[in-house]
Amino acid sequence: MSGAVRTVVLAVVSCFAWAAVAAQVPSFREVTGHASGERVTQHHEMVRYLERLAATSPRVTMERQGETWEGRALVYAIVTTPANHARLAAIRENAQRLGDPRRTTAAEAASIIGEGHPVIVWFGGSIHGFELSGSEGALKLLEHLATRDDAPTREALERTVVLIDPMLNPDGRDAFAHLNHESIGETPNPKPQDWANDFTRWQSIKFRTGHYYFDTNRDWFAHTQRETRARIPTLLAWRPQVVVDMHEMGSDVEFYFDPAGEPYGPYYPAYARRWHTRFGAAYAAAFDNAGFEYMTRERYNYFYPGYTTSYGSYTGGIGMLYEQGSSRGLALERPDASIRTLSDALEQQYTAAWAAVQLAAGEREALLREYYEGHVDAIEDGRSGAAGRRYLIAAEGDPSLVAELVNLLTRNGIEVDRLTESVRLSNVRDRTGQSIGQRAFSAGTFVVDAAQPRNRLTRALLEPSVPLPEGFLEYARSRVDRGENPRFYDITAWSLPLLFNVGAYSSADARSVQTERVTAGARVASTPVERAGYAYLFDGSQAAALSALYHLKARGHRASVTLKATRIGGRDVASGTVVVRIGQNDETVHDAVRELAARFGVGVRAVATGLSAEGFPALGSADVIPVKVPNIAMLAEDPIQGYSFGWAWYTLDRQYEIPTTVVRVRSVQTTDLSRFNVLIVPEASASALSGALGDEGVARLTRWVRDGGTLVTIGRATDFAREHLEQLALRSWYDNEDAEKAQRFDVPGAILRAELDPGIWMAAGYGSTELPVLVNSERIYLEPAEPPASARRIVARYGTDNLNLAGHAWPETLERLPGAVFAYDARIGRGRVVVFAEDVNFRAYWRGANRLFLNAVILGPSAP
Numbered sequence: 001m002s003g004a005v006r007t008v009v010l011a012v013v014s015c016f017a018w019a020a021v022a023a024q025v026p027s028f029r030e031v032t033g034h035a036s037g038e039r040v041t042q043h044h045e046m047v048r049y050l051e052r053l054a055a056t057s058p059r060v061t062m063e064r065q066g067e068t069w070e071g072r073a074l075v076y077a078i079v080t081t082p083a084n085h086a087r088l089a090a091i092r093e094n095a096q097r098l099g100d101p102r103r104t105t106a107a108e109a110a111s112i113i114g115e116g117h118p119v120i121v122w123f124g125g126s127i128h129g130f131e132l133s134g135s136e137g138a139l140k141l142l143e144h145l146a147t148r149d150d151a152p153t154r155e156a157l158e159r160t161v162v163l164i165d166p167m168l169n170p171d172g173r174d175a176f177a178h179l180n181h182e183s184i185g186e187t188p189n190p191k192p193q194d195w196a197n198d199f200t201r202w203q204s205i206k207f208r209t210g211h212y213y214f215d216t217n218r219d220w221f222a223h224t225q226r227e228t229r230a231r232i233p234t235l236l237a238w239r240p241q242v243v244v245d246m247h248e249m250g251s252d253v254e255f256y257f258d259p260a261g262e263p264y265g266p267y268y269p270a271y272a273r274r275w276h277t278r279f280g281a282a283y284a285a286a287f288d289n290a291g292f293e294y295m296t297r298e299r300y301n302y303f304y305p306g307y308t309t310s311y312g313s314y315t316g317g318i319g320m321l322y323e324q325g326s327s328r329g330l331a332l333e334r335p336d337a338s339i340r341t342l343s344d345a346l347e348q349q350y351t352a353a354w355a356a357v358q359l360a361a362g363e364r365e366a367l368l369r370e371y372y373e374g375h376v377d378a379i380e381d382g383r384s385g386a387a388g389r390r391y392l393i394a395a396e397g398d399p400s401l402v403a404e405l406v407n408l409l410t411r412n413g414i415e416v417d418r419l420t421e422s423v424r425l426s427n428v429r430d431r432t433g434q435s436i437g438q439r440a441f442s443a444g445t446f447v448v449d450a451a452q453p454r455n456r457l458t459r460a461l462l463e464p465s466v467p468l469p470e471g472f473l474e475y476a477r478s479r480v481d482r483g484e485n486p487r488f489y490d491i492t493a494w495s496l497p498l499l500f501n502v503g504a505y506s507s508a509d510a511r512s513v514q515t516e517r518v519t520a521g522a523r524v525a526s527t528p529v530e531r532a533g534y535a536y537l538f539d540g541s542q543a544a545a546l547s548a549l550y551h552l553k554a555r556g557h558r559a560s561v562t563l564k565a566t567r568i569g570g571r572d573v574a575s576g577t578v579v580v581r582i583g584q585n586d587e588t589v590h591d592a593v594r595e596l597a598a599r600f601g602v603g604v605r606a607v608a609t610g611l612s613a614e615g616f617p618a619l620g621s622a623d624v625i626p627v628k629v630p631n632i633a634m635l636a637e638d639p640i641q642g643y644s645f646g647w648a649w650y651t652l653d654r655q656y657e658i659p660t661t662v663v664r665v666r667s668v669q670t671t672d673l674s675r676f677n678v679l680i681v682p683e684a685s686a687s688a689l690s691g692a693l694g695d696e697g698v699a700r701l702t703r704w705v706r707d708g709g710t711l712v713t714i715g716r717a718t719d720f721a722r723e724h725l726e727q728l729a730l731r732s733w734y735d736n737e738d739a740e741k742a743q744r745f746d747v748p749g750a751i752l753r754a755e756l757d758p759g760i761w762m763a764a765g766y767g768s769t770e771l772p773v774l775v776n777s778e779r780i781y782l783e784p785a786e787p788p789a790s791a792r793r794i795v796a797r798y799g800t801d802n803l804n805l806a807g808h809a810w811p812e813t814l815e816r817l818p819g820a821v822f823a824y825d826a827r828i829g830r831g832r833v834v835v836f837a838e839d840v841n842f843r844a845y846w847r848g849a850n851r852l853f854l855n856a857v858i859l860g861p862s863a864p
Helices: 003-023 030-034 041-057 088-098 106-114 132-147 151-157 170-183 199-207 225-236 270-290 306-313 344-360 362-382 398-411 455-462 470-481 498-500 545-554 588-600 644-657 686-706 717-724 811-818 847-859
Strands: 058-068 074-078 119-125 160-165 242-249 256-257 318-325 332-334 337-341 390-393 417-419 424-431 435-441 448-451 504-507 515-518 536-540 558-563 566-568 572-574 578-581 604-607 624-626 632-636 661-664 678-681 710-714 750-756 770-775 791-799 804-806 821-828 833-838
Touching: 030 041, 030 132, 041 058, 041 074, 041 132, 041 170, 058 132, 058 225, 074 132, 074 225, 088 106, 088 225, 088 362, 119 132, 119 170, 119 225, 119 344, 119 362, 119 566, 132 151, 132 160, 132 170, 132 242, 132 318, 132 344, 151 160, 151 242, 151 344, 160 225, 160 588, 170 199, 170 362, 199 644, 242 306, 256 344, 270 344, 306 318, 318 344, 337 717, 362 455, 390 398, 398 435, 398 498, 398 847, 417 448, 424 604, 435 504, 448 470, 448 545, 448 811, 455 498, 455 686, 470 566, 536 545, 536 588, 545 578, 545 588, 545 847, 558 578, 566 750, 588 604, 632 644, 644 847, 678 686, 686 710, 686 770, 686 833, 710 717, 717 833, 770 791, 770 847, 833 847
Parallel strands: 119 160, 119 242, 242 318, 632 661, 632 678, 678 710, 710 833
Antiparallel strands: 058 074, 074 160, 256 318, 332 337, 390 448, 390 504, 417 515, 424 435, 424 504, 536 578, 536 604, 558 624, 566 572, 750 770, 750 791, 750 804, 791 821, 821 833
């Protein structure tokens, strides 16, 4: 047999083999009972489909990553040829090598690419649960790759490993699917008013988000949610070169694909931007061929690093976004009277995804080469970039948050070391970017070298401020002046040291330092808890001390909190320290203290006396207050803003393990509020909330506060307290006669400087009077016009100097805010109202404000 004939025979045999593989694999309909787009696919149907494909197709395997808060499995499919499946471990190893030029020379990288290393392409479907077509389109792509035997499919599978995570948000999606399935008739009704397409604002947040009402598309660097943490190891293991996020948007617009509009972040990888253009041309060609409408280079941007797409790029790949005009449910009438169906929407998602796979396969060598070169550039930037050579995280602030920040960096694949010897460095900047010259750093300080593969993400997360391009700011201001949306798509500041309120520095000093790699995670240094003779002291510099306090009180133990710093037994005791006296408790307190110290990672010290050093309060001082058991309730459902509710609920429930009773707004008129001594009101419109509560509900709240309740309002809910609760004399800047017609300027998520009053109980636990605060509104509150009374106290106000620490704020805002109120405490009758101008629980990664919130909630009923 000649060589040519043999080649033809092998090709024919190969085609029959591919056909045989495809023939034994069940269709999507055969497994789920419905064709794509006929019904909203539920999570269990998706899992069953992936399991069947993995059982019947040598092209597909299924991996489990973890589970959601509600217990649904987080799974993804690996799709490629049987030959590639046989060497997946080697493929993952080579992906790691291509992503780290320190261990892989250019010649070695060229060899890996030349030997046929496939491009790794990751697709994520519908991270917002009610954006249906992303998941459905991803499943259609999976069916295509598992069942077709045509030449383009064979070539794509040989040259790529496709990772398909079809449902990034199973909890939110199933919540919406259940509503839709309960509401549809024999034929889907496309009217927007039909109950299958109509839902409340509260429901829309519920369907969009996960169990705790978090938008997980903003969580990729923060990892607050279980779903995100489960997926990060997958991305770190595979190092995908292409990361695609499949979304939906409003029904009145057409399909969007990249390139994005401005602004891109200054640390965004240049090679990813170049490939946006290459992929964008492929999408356009595919959509032109299909006759689909589309838009590009507008509306969306890559400035904030926490989206799926931008995170994919900051971690080394090419992150890309699809945004499909929504069909809401199965069908929706659009403003022009046309009808978009789920089948229509998923077809466009699938078309774009298949085009991406084909381009990645066809451009395999160029894509992998530029991926490697992009990491070479990242490391070189770390060695010579103007932003500095290394970042340092010192033991300043809450020790638990220092450790948590370090662990967050390592979970993101960022390498962190620890100094084994002290060193003095020059060219040092502080956490705000101000030059401070030389500074000594002690052994144990954490060090992040910028010359590492994750350089771009490192810079984005640890630089004090990420500047917006001047051209974009001019464009945004022109829109503001016309009364239009300025197109800040998200917040403009997210520096983790500022959000965590810990000590951080950077240095351009290139000298060698002695370090060891952090591999097992950072922990709070702890020593065995000795048996106390007089009292146990839970470290007040740790917010988690209030978790221990809550559980001690819940178990019936007596405990107090120091409102001022003191010195006992020759050692400093921070304000906010929890004091557990032996003589006031039974023998079980010793085991309880040890258990809770270990559970919450809080330092505990045993003391034999309550006598303080001269000039400091003793442990029996009036500045050490006994604490009541806090019985906490929180309002939920319309008109409460779902995100704000979720952030507060999660902060208490998961981060600090403090239980909360969730009360529906409509139940306030009938609920016995005397069962609670704390009530949290998350963000809500003042008028909408008062309308929902009714006169009776407002009156009941007012009486409850006067009878001793602690009301905590967040953000816009503060206006409700100002307008409807007696004696809360806080004013709005816009209420001034000369400001009534002034233009309002939203602050797009900037970090500003606030000043704490150390003499007020709510400042307990803070070792510094400076607090970085995240401002994301136009609110400006002023102290009462009459002379301050003891019953009204400003806890924190915006600074008058160096106000803007990071992010963007318009000049008018920076002129108006200095000295304005950030946090305020007002005594009303026997109760109190504590108000926050901004949402102190923002996305659960603004950790530096946790102590303020916990003080209000845990100490409020007991504070002076």
